Structures are given as structure tokens and as C-alpha cells.
Amino acid sequence: MSTAIQEPQQTTETVNYLNAEYGWKSWLFTTDHKRIALLYLISISVMFALGGVFAMLIRLELLTPQGDMVTSDTYNKLFTMHGVVMVFFFLVPSIPATLGNFLVPMMIGAKDLAFPRINLLSWYIYIAGALFAVASILMGGVDTGWTFYTPFSTTYSNTFVITAAVGVFISGFSSILTGLNFIVTIHKMRAPGMTWGRLPLFVWAHYATSLIQVLGTPVVAITLALLALERGFHIGIFDPAIGGDPILFQHMFWFYSHPAVYIMILPGMGVISEIITCFSRKGLFGYWFVAGSSLGIAIVGFLVWGHHLFVTGMSMYAGLYFSLMSMLVAVPSAIKVFNWTATMYRGSITYQTPMLYAFGFIGLFTIGGLTGLFLATLGIDVHLTDTYFVIAHFHYVMVGGMVVAYLGGLHFWWPKITGKMYPEGWGKFSALLVFVGFNVTFFPQFILGYLGQPRRYHAYAPEFQVLNVMSTAGASILAVGYVIPLIYFIWSLRYGKPAGDNPWGAKGLEWTTQSPPTTFNFDQTPIVTEEAYAYSKKPEVEVG
């Protein structure tokens, strides 16, 4: 930050994408990927806040074992809406639609995505989906759990399942369009000299993510369409009374929803690769292994969905296969962790906020990944599935991994996005709060899970109370850790110090333009002549 003391406060503001046009029309009809990214940023932040409120209510309810704060119906709706909102409307679009949308074209030296209007369309579709989800909340909520398992969701639930399912169905298309756009952009719009071997790993991660979005999302769409039809018209597709099979629903649901967790985590891994290299001032150790492991996760990730079905009566042999594949998918994740660690070896490391988040990510993701192996192990999963162990595991990956990476990335690129610095001291403090709060919230849940507390319980056995109280206490720390950045980010828009083009001394094409960038990102199409993360050499990006 010491270098950020720039020329006198800018009196003549440069033209950039933020001030190029004014008025609400210039935002709502924009085709600029950066503006669309900001539209997404605002929308998903609203959804995150909504999901967070539900989470807080859940934790408050679980302070006492009797379940005396809200009724069981309300509680069921709370965790369902928490899941639906967080998974489909925050986690899936979070990094790809905001940071990815903003940065992928810039990182490959393009003016915009391949289909700017489709990009805007995807935001509108997202909003339409989110409106349906919010409508289902306002009408009275949904109580099926975010997994919508039949026959409860089709026959027995008396809530607004169809509305919520339609919301998820619609938002799926927004996700597909984003993925489609990225794939075509990365294939066709790279700047001269930007070979596949020179792509930043953030872009690789988004490429892998997009593949999953494009290949997986249609299946969940069709599954939810079948579910809505069955519920709406009382036709039995998964109804055991006429020979339908509820387990088939689970197969179809998890065929998407398991790879979907890789949609959520892969972009986070891309962010971490960028942050670690920048703050270690060093190229990534084993570039091709980290890039390849993203693709490996995307592909093998499609072969493991059955590990959600180990106790449903699925064939034991299918269980064997899915267990083995789930072990296999851990290998590329492990490769990434090892390579990030090795990147720091003989680096030049500083501890700015983004790097603190990156440290947190590696730690929490490691725990999340290792506990995933517990759940992939057949004999253990029988005991652990549907308990708090599962909750703890996926929050370690989704919140400890994904959300932490998202916050890290937001801090890292905030100067580029807004041209302003956030307050570093507060940044470090809230990073610490998030880390501590998160662990206090979710670590006790591993123990609760092995003790046998089932998930989705409104009231629980009294001997579990101490650990639950701990968890709730942690959640309140975590909440503070999320609110502080929200405040100082908004504060920095007006009062933040001007950031300069490249406050971190980072590599990558996005740092070669002004902050905030102009509407078309680069004055001239950049020509790339060096590898990604060439920290050890003099900068050699020519502009020609």
C-alpha cells in the first residue's frame, strides 16, 4: 500500500467503464461484461444476505435442544430456503458470474465475452429464477430440503415446491449460458500469443467449470421439470404406487448436483492460484498439473454422484464403483494443494488480506477434502451420511473453500474493479474473524455427526447441546466477519485510496490496463509473449 500514494487526488477523472455512461438504462441494457459482473455481484450479495439470515435463524433455533424458538414447520422451511438460496442462487453463480465475468475476458486479452448479449440475457434469467425463489419464500416457503427428494416433494409436502423448482430450473439456464459463453470465449477470443500454456489458472478453472455447467445443468433441469409435472398433474413418474422409483430421482438429481459442487469450488481454486503466485512473487509450481487437475476434477467429478446413495438400497456393486471413483477425484484436489504449498517454497511472501484468505482456503479446503474421504469410504458413510458430519464437510468445502476464496478474490481484484483500495487493517481483521468464526461454527459439527445427530433436526437430543451452542457462537463471529467487509467495501467506493493500475505488482493482462478499466478493457489488443506468472523476469507484455 505504501506505493499507492499517487498523484494528488484525481481532479480529472479518467474515462472508464463505470463513468462511460450514466443512467439506469446504461446499466440494465449494458452488454459490457464488467458492468454485468457488477449487476451479478449486487444480486448474489442480496441472495447471500438472505441465505445468511436463514442460516442465523437456524443456528439460533439450535441453541436449545427442545426446538422452542420456531415451529418445526418454520424450521424446515428455513433450512430448505437456506439451501436453495445459497446453492443455486449464490454458490453456483458466485465466482463465475462476478469475478469470472469481469476477469476472464481481461485475462485473455479480449474486449468482451464472445456473446455479450447472451451474457446480459443470463443475468435476466438469473433474476427471473431468483424472483421465483423469492416468491416461493414470500408465499410461505418450501419445506422439502434443497434436494427436493421424492415422494415427499411430489406428494406429501404442502408447500410451494413447484414455484421453487421452477426458480431453480430457470436459474439453471442462466448458469448454462454463462458456461457456454466462457467456453466459446476461451476457445475463440484469446489475444495473439495467449496460448493454452500461457492461460492464467483462473481461466483454466473457469473453463473446467463451464464444461460442468454445460454438461450437468440440463439434467437437473429435466429432473426438476419431471418433478414439477408429477406434482402438478399427479402423474406418477417417481411414484412407487405405480411402479416408479424414488431412487431414480436421486440418481438424476445427483448427476448434476454432485458435479455442481465442483462448479462451486473450481473457480475458487482458480482464485487461489492467482493470489498465491502474486503474493509469493513466483510462478506456479507445476503449472500443467494444476491446470490439468481442473479438467480432471471436471471429468472424474461426473463419475462419482452415487456416493450420495450408499444407504438408499442402491446396488452394492454400484456402491463399490462410486466409492472408488470418489477416492480418485480426491487426487487432483490433493495435487492442487501440494502445488500451492510448493509454490511458496523460496518465494517472497507478504501477508496482505487476499493472501490471508488464501492461507485460510488451503487449510479449510484440506480439512473439507479429507473429511470428504470419510464420506466416500463405504463402511463409514453408512454411519455418517445424513448426520451433521455431512453438514460440516460440505460447509468446509463450500464456505471454508468457496466463500473464503470468493472473499479473497474480491479483495484481490477490488482495486481493479473499483479503482479504490479497501482498508487493509480492517481487511486482515475480518479475514481472521471469518477463519476463527468458521472453525468454531463447523468443527464441532464433525463431532456431532459422528455422535449421530441427524441433519435437518428441529429438536435434538439434550446431550448434543454443548456442541450446538459452540456452533451457534461461532456462527455469530462468522456473521460479523461477513458484515465488516460489506461495510468497508461500500465505504471504500467513496473514501478508499486510489489504487493505481497494479497495486500488488501482480502479473496478468488484467493488471496492464488502467483501474477501473475502460469499456473495451485494452486500448490496443495486447500481444502476449511470456508465460503466466512470469514474476521472476522483467515484465515483457508488449502492446502492439
Place this chain on the structure above:
Amino acid sequence: MNPVTPVRTYVIIWLILTIMTFTTYAVAQIDLGQFNIVIALAIAFFKMSLVIWFFMHVRTDNPLTKLFVFAGFFWMAIFLVFTLGDYFSRGWMPLGKFW
């Protein structure tokens, strides 16, 4: 850009497709047991390949398009094979104590 395909090619492909349609219809009237489904799907697959290869110009398209077309069917196969794998192996006997 694709080179221009002669009309003759299109018409020939169309003829083959039409003949195949009637073949598959005719074969279905004969009872071949399990082979009915095999033949019907083989013919459908063949017809699909012709449409993709000639009408959709994959023949002259770049390898990237070919790869993506292949990937589409490959992923569909993943879903089919492993879901069906569960259903078909449900009736199997438990393993003995070979460990």
C-alpha cells in the same frame, strides 16, 4: 468456413435416410426377439451419424467441433451406463468372503 457441398451429396444422404426409415419400420414387424431393439437403435445411430456428419457439416468442421460432439454423447453415455449399472447389479449376489 465450410466448403460448399454438392446438392448430389445431400440428396444421396436424404435417400439413404429415407430408405433406412422404411427399413427400420419393416424390420420392426418381424419378431427377432432381443435383436429388434439392437437393430432399431443401430439404424437410428447410423441415421444420426449421417445427419451430423453431412447435414451439420461436421465432416468439414474443425477437430474442436468433432471433440465436442463426441463429448456430448460420451457424457450421455456416462449417465446411462452408471445409472443402469446400479439397476442391473441390484439383483447380484453379495460377494463371498474372498477377502
Place this chain on the structure above:
Amino acid sequence: MGQQFDSATFGMWVFLLTEIMFFGGMFGAYTVYRSMYPEAFASTSAYMNPLYGALNTAVLIVSSLTMALAVRSAHLDKQKALQIFLLITMFFGLCFLVIKGFEYHEHWVDMKVPLIGGHWNYSEAPQFAHQAQILFIFYFFMTGFHAIHMIVGLGIMTTIFIMARKGRFSPIYYTPVEVSGLYWHFVDIVWIFLFPLLYLIGHTRTIL
């Protein structure tokens, strides 16, 4: 221009990838139930009239041919031919929908529509009355989604036709024609599979 053509067709292929998975999910669920209840499904196929299916297949294949010729005409700057071929394509697309409509009507008359009120009667093979419902649901679901795709396709064709009338296309810019052609052919391919799966298999009432 070449770059844009490339991006657009490639983008369409990626979109078709999602379409493959979309129908793939349906085909997957259908296959599972077929393998669970082969005889019930054979009995439903036996009810279907494969002549409708075969006729519709032929109609779609002709429309695919004319679509391919339309794209070719655009490429060669034969504006009149382009418009005519587009019109023929749309005509056959409509034919398909009309035939499908007649068929749906026949199912309704035959009480083969297992919806809320239960417009449903399966006295031909009462032992399969339960499971046959599942097939009919899939039949309507798959052909219904296919029909929706046809309707969307007709909408696209209308747009393309209007653009062609206005002389928007030339040998260096006919991307929309090419791209919507890909979509049209894909819809044709889906039907190529739906035809044997729904109409032909088990038509001879064989059981295993």
C-alpha cells in the same frame, strides 16, 4: 467475419451439447423404466401406431434436406432459392406438428392420457395398467418437449425467413442461417431416436 462465424457455430454446438444432455436425462430415465418393466413397455409400444411415427420421420428428414439446401443456397448467394427452401422447411415442420396433433387426439380418444382426472384406460393389458402409465407419461413428456423444440424452431425459421426477405444474408454473412440449420437438424436427430424407442420396440408383442 470468419472469427465471428466460427464463434457462433461453435457456440451453437456447445448449446447443442446441453440439449443432448437435456434429452439424455429423459432418455436415461426412460431406459431405466424400460429395463425394469420390459413387458409393460412392450405392450405400450404395441398400442402405438408406427405409421404415424414413420411418416413423421420421413417428413422431418425431408425438412432436414431442404434446410441443408437452404444453408447451401445462402452460402452460394442464391437468395430466391434460400427463401424457397426455408419456406419448404417450415411447411414440413408444420406438417410434422399437425400429424403429431392428430396422433395426440387419437390418444385422447383412446383414453391413453394419464393426467389428473385420469383420462386413462388400459384394459388391453390390465396387468400392466400401472406401469404403462409411466411409459405414457414419458411418451408425452419426450414428444412434448420435442414438439416445443419444433415450435421454437419454426419461430427461428420465420425470423430467418424475414431476414432473408430483407436481403440480410450474403456469402460472407450467413451465420444465422447456418446456426439455425444446426438447431433444426438436431431436433430431427432427437426424433430419429424417439421413433424406434417409442413406436417400434416391442411392436411385435414379443416378450423378452
Place this chain on the structure above:
Amino acid sequence: MQLPLWPEAASAIASDVDHLYIYLTLVSVVMSVLIFGTIFVFAIKYRRKSEDETPAPIHGSWRLEVTWSIIPFLVMLTFFWWGAKIYFLNATPPPEAMDVYAVGKQWMWKLQYPGGQREINELHVPIGRPVKITLASEDVIHSFFIPALRVKHDVVPGHYDVLWFNATKAGRYHLFCAEYCGTEHSGMVGWVTVMNPADYENWLAGGGSAGTMAQQGERLFEQLGCSGCHLVDRQGRGPNLRNLYGSRVQLTGGQTVLADDAYIRESILNPNAKIIAGYHPNVMPSFQGQLSEEGILQLVVYIKSLAIANAPGAPTASLLPAIIPQPVNLARRLAPQQDGGKQ
């Protein structure tokens, strides 16, 4: 204030699961300490000392990459192997296991014993005898979960699921529903009482005034008028049910099926689905909606008992004389077809 950190282990399989869990935990701790330690050391040792530091590039090492891919995978294979072993053990009840029947219903567990005892949200089992629980659901998916015994199985409507255990320690343990099933999901809990064999005998003697489960099934059989067509000793309009259970029967289509619990259940609810060769469809009405899953289970046990009473070498003296079913042994299931159930 209680703060348990480790669940009670009260079954044979529980200690297996615990050992594997400890092994996995140890490996995870070692891995985490290695990674966190390395990061910590690197972060301190290689902290930026001057602003213009430029570290030398290191591109990577094939040898390292291969090492840290292969070794973790080999370790994971040990998890896989051990876990699969426990899973298969968990999934195959021994033939001599005693039967208990459980029906999940929003939001309670109904348990029935072959001796005729019935309980709600309470399960009594003896120490040292394998217990096989046949699970059925009346409505949505439930999951039968006893943490202290480390067993869990989903109860999917439409068919029977099976779970078994061998309790080793007397006590009262939680019974949970682990699959979300609606409003009072968290109220669908109960207790499992594991008793010494002698206490268990006493407990058994105390209940079951309504006759054994097979007798209850027989009464239901009469009430519903089944006996009008399914004559026990002669040929009627429907197949004779004596010795039907556990045999392979030939159907009208030509294939054969095993007459097991699932087949009997299906034939009661959807009689036309699988007609035995020589009989007519549309004779028997469907009992869907008229019978609870408990009732169906009673009928199944009754039909089972009809096959055992006559079976040579059927166990005679045991805790529950009339109903210990002859296990469907594996060889029999594999055999192509034998002793057709039709007469």
C-alpha cells in the same frame, strides 16, 4: 452438563467402524499437520525481506508430482478396501438372524415382532444374536438409524429394505429417522433397548396377546377373504400358498421369479403384475390403499410360515417357534428354476 465426544459402541460392527474411523482420522491429522506445517514454515521463512526481491523461478518437478499423486491414492485405496469390507458385511444379514419388522410412517416407527408384540418408537433386541430388520415405508423415504450400533438404512416406499446388526452391550440407545421426512422429522425418534437374553425372554413373554405375527396375518387373511380363493390345502381360483415362499414360480410370460417378500408384497398390491402360469389376470382385486404396510408384513410372515411348517429340517425349537423363516439361501436364488410354486 454432558459433553460426549465419542458415541457408544454397542454392536459387533461398531468397533470395526470405529477402528476404520480412527485410522482415517489419524491419516487426516498427519496430512493436515504436514500441509499446515509446511505452509507455516514457508510463510515465515520466505517472507518478503525487501521490496525488490525477485525469487528464482521454479517450474515444477515431475518426480514430485507423481509421488504426491500416487502415494495419497494408495493410502486412499486402503480406505476403500477396508470400507468396502465393512459395507458388504453390513449388507449381508446372516441366515440365522432373527426377524423384526419396522414400518416408517410420518412420523413414527412401528415395530412388529414375529411373536406378535408390537411397539411404537421402541425396539427391544437381545445381546449376541443377529437381528435382521425388514423395513417398509408407508409414505415417504425415511431412514432407520441407530448411532450406537453404527447402522443406517433408508426406508424407501415401494419395496422392502433390510438392515441387520448384532448388539453386544446392554443399554438404551437412540433410534433416529435420518432422512428428512416432513414436519415432525425430528420427532421421529425412539429408543433401542438392548437386553440380556434372559431379560429379553421375559420381555417377550410379557407381550403379544394378539397371537404371533403369523397368526395375526392369518386372521387378516381370513378377514380380507383371501382364503376364498387361496385355499391352503387344495387348488382354488388363486395359487395355493403352501410352500410358495422361497420357491421360484413360473409366470404366464414364461419367465420365473423368486417368491420372496417383495414378490408377495407386489402380488397383494398389484395382483396383475406377475401372474403365475395357468391363472387369469383380473381375478384378484388390488389391495392398494386398503392395507397398511404393517398388515402386508403380517400377511408376508403368514405366507412365509406356510412354507416353513412343512419344510423338512425347519428349525423347531427356538425363541419364536412358528416363524423363524427359512432363509432364502444363495444357492437357491442362483439355481435357474426348481419346484414351481404352482400345483
